[in-house]
Amino acid sequence: MATIVKSYEPTFWDRLYLPALAKGLAVTLKHFFRKKITIQYPDEKYVPPDGYRGLHRLNKYPDGKIRCVACEMCSAACPADCIHIIPGPSPWEDGKERFPVRFDIDLLRCIFCGFCEMACPEEAIELTEIYDFSNYTRDDLLIDKEGLLGVYELTKDTNYYSRPNAGQDSEALTSDKF
Amino acid sequence: MDFLGFVIICVKVLVVFSATMLTVLMMVYAERRVSAFMQGRLGPNRVGPQGLLQPIADGIKFLMKEDIIPAEVNKPIYLLAPAMLLIPALMTFAVIPFGSTITLFGREVPLQVADLNVGILYILALTSIGVYGLVLAGWASNSKYSLIGGLRSSAQLISYELAMGLSVVSVILLAGSLKLNVIVEDQQGYLLSWNVFKQPVAFLIFLVAVYAETNRLPFDLTEAEQELVGGYHTEYSSMKFAMFFTAEYANMVTAAALTVTLFFGGWDVPLLNETSMGALGAILSVLSFILKTAFFLFLFIWVRWTFPRFRYDQLMKLGWKVMLPLALINIFVTGGYLTLTSLR
Amino acid sequence: MPIVKIDDTDFTVEKGTSVLQAALANDIEIPHYCYHPALEIVGSCRMCLVKVEGMPKLQVSCNTFVGDVPSDKKIDGKYDMVVSTQDELVQQEQKNMLEFLLLNHPLDCPVCDQAGECDLQDYAFKYGNAHSRFEEDKRVRPNEYLGSQIVINHNRCILCSRCVRFTREISGSSELFVEARGYNSKISVLEEKPLDNLLAGNVADICPVGALLSTDYIHKNRIWNLDKQPSICQDCSVGCNVDVFHQKDQILRLTPRENHSVNKFFMCDKGRYGFHRFEEIERLTVPMIMSEGGFIETTWDEAIEKTVDELNGAGKGIAGIASPFHTNEANFMLGRLVNGNVGTLPPITSEEINYPSGFRISGDRSPNRHGMNDVCPSIVDDFASAVERKDIRFLYLLDDGIDRELNELWKGMLEKIDFVVVQSYAMTDVSKCADIVLPGQAPFEREGTITNDMGRVQWLRPSVTTKGESRPDWEIPMLIQSKHAGVEGLTDVSSVMNEMGKDFAAYSDITFFRLGDQGLPLNGKAEE
Ligand code: SF4
Ligand code: SF4
Ligand code: SF4
């Protein structure tokens, strides 16, 4: 059998409700005059906090070669299964022997968890702080290798995480040549 | 009636009509801005200065939208319903005095479209007709949500019409007339001669009932989005939806004006005798009327964005078990008091 | 028999079994590189160290054998040998060995095709240190082609010499050898004798790391993306067991699957790279009917209707061509359709190759001649004269799917027969002689049983889905036959096997379940 435990016995004034109503009205009125927190987007831009995870980019070495070696660790780590890579031998004589022929990310499926950048052994994929990349069609939100490298060109002056190897070129990092 | 009288009437109708419509437009804008402000947002501020032209943009959007008539509706009634709601809403304003008297072309022109001797009854009658619009819209739409919405509104209106009517009775008792003009004149003089101070209980009952009558939160059970999608207007789109929308706001304007008339001295400016001040008095009286009405309109919005919706059984309980007895007691007390004083 | 105790568990093993074999047979993992069950033991990688009671040093388990001990010398009065694979010393040594192996090993896993199936990766993760103390520069050597299909990445090689032993013992061609000694040693070939034998592909499989790579698969994909389907190679009558690695209906590589009754551990390169053949093929996916001047597409209903009409019209003058490239089930259904009146196309052959290890590449390029002969017992060799004699007017031809020149005799014969139905997956020369072409399955789409030339029935499993409107090979003759005879059709390949078992006693107890991964010898005919 259920027992009703009354923790609070309303007084006459409570039962009249009018004071409570007035209190409520006072609250909304207070907010009416408060400072508004809206950011007027195209005019003002939201500045994300450090560590914000936005659009991906594919990093390059200073000599212009793609860092990614198409090892597919990112796509294996991706919980949304939205990275699709087709690997192939790289076109460069020196440097890494493997590179992505195709590298597609389905931004519609991506949940921006950042697992891909954590999994990447080459520090090749990285999430930038770009958040406003909405588009009109689904197809436009499938970003390919050129797109990702384009994002890198846009944002290459920013280091989103500390990169110990940032200064070195690809040759110094490889031990073998194919 | 001579020709000049006819012209004056026509001008008054035109003025009142366009003023009401203008207020409706402003209310649409105000509602969005005020609600945004109360929620820490900015609200529409892009169309025109401070977003003032937003209602026009909204109107254009409504006009351009596809006008969908669902397949299974009862077409004549479906088409008629919005008009049945809008027309009474606009007609109500006819008997409300919005200023004192001015002298035009050598005649006394009262600032009121029609001074009916059954003014109050006329208003009560029209608001009751308005509910047909809702019920028929709900029924004709052939949708369960619409139907429930329509049914709720009819039950709600009956419940609150009673309390409202009874609360008005005490005001009528004080003024001794059904004429709104007389009621306003009765409240002339000091601030304390306003009915709100003579009849605070009646005022509260009336206010609550008015929110219920206009289907505004916290009594918007008829269009409770969470349960009924859109209530009676679920199946309406485009301009027909806009008509419902306009009617709701027009009702609000009328209700605010009526509240002012019945309880806040109408166009009365306290401590001034407007009728004896000529044109200046008339302008002051109109201004005072507008200001008071504006406040009540603001109150409508304010309340909407403050209180949550009632549950249906709570609504009925409040109507029948609290408001109605309270209104009855109030009448007895007022009547008893009046009898006693007149006997003396 | 000796009793050996490995980590608290007792096992009774054959005398002369190595500790490593005993452990592996009982699902106890001992890391190892140079040991391979098919190859001689060299004991060079030192990864398989274990502690043996009574021996002062750690022992390599691959080269330590269990023997009978006189009963008074038994340990605890019971055991012939007590082994610990978990001893602290063992663990320390495993760490040390891995550190040695990794001294010059590059951090290549992201670009290495072995990653994901690499013993070095696995053991380093499981038994090794997380870091290296080696601070000097690693030895770096360029990649080299050992043969046309095999590349070696010297940096990754751990010099286990499996590949060298393979070419000496299995292929017998001895191309590979370890060049130089010590720090300079590396796997090498002589310039005039590259690694180009027909078993070369296997070295990439047995290499425990990513040092030997097949150019066919290099940088193509990652192993964890692929689905693995155990199946049978269909390029010769040996019927090597294979794993087909495929992704999104595309086959990427074939690797041999262990089956001691057939191919043991290996397969030949003809079969290994054979699947590429089907990539270029112009695949038939809709039924086609011949009308003046060329083939036009039609629907299955119409095609079958037409075939049945012709079949009815031909009366007794019907015959079929069975194919040794098709499954037993397809051939059996064909035999049923044409009342056992069967012939077959000329065989496709090449030279039979035998390797010293016993590995054999058959000269018969068709996978199922044995099975075809079993389920179509009345096959006539001289089909052409049979056609003359019996006045054949309707011919149902199961096409091999191999593009070949038909000789004049066959051409003339096909021309003469009123109505020729060809069931094929490609527009071969044979299909072009048809009046109606019914699209069947390509080899890796088929399901059924095939019987190799030693009489072992094996389960052929589909690795990729059937393309377009093509239908299972056994289903097409079945549909026609059931419509023609007005009987209920069979619903799946198992029920065909069932029917087959009724007609041919040798196949009576064959089911997919009993066949499993390893297949079954035919009744009474088991070799071995
Ligand atoms: S951020 Fe997460 S979901 Fe998006 S691609 Fe990377 S791993 Fe996948
Ligand atoms: S982005 Fe990084 S993790 Fe992904 S394939 Fe390229 S190198 Fe590997
Ligand atoms: S051989 Fe193994 S450990 Fe070495 S790079 Fe390749 S996957 Fe990594």
Ligand code: SF4
């Ligand atoms: S190439 Fe592979 S199989 Fe040959 S010795 Fe090196 S690691 Fe062993």
Ligand code: FES
């Ligand atoms: S496996 Fe025993 S030493 Fe290599």
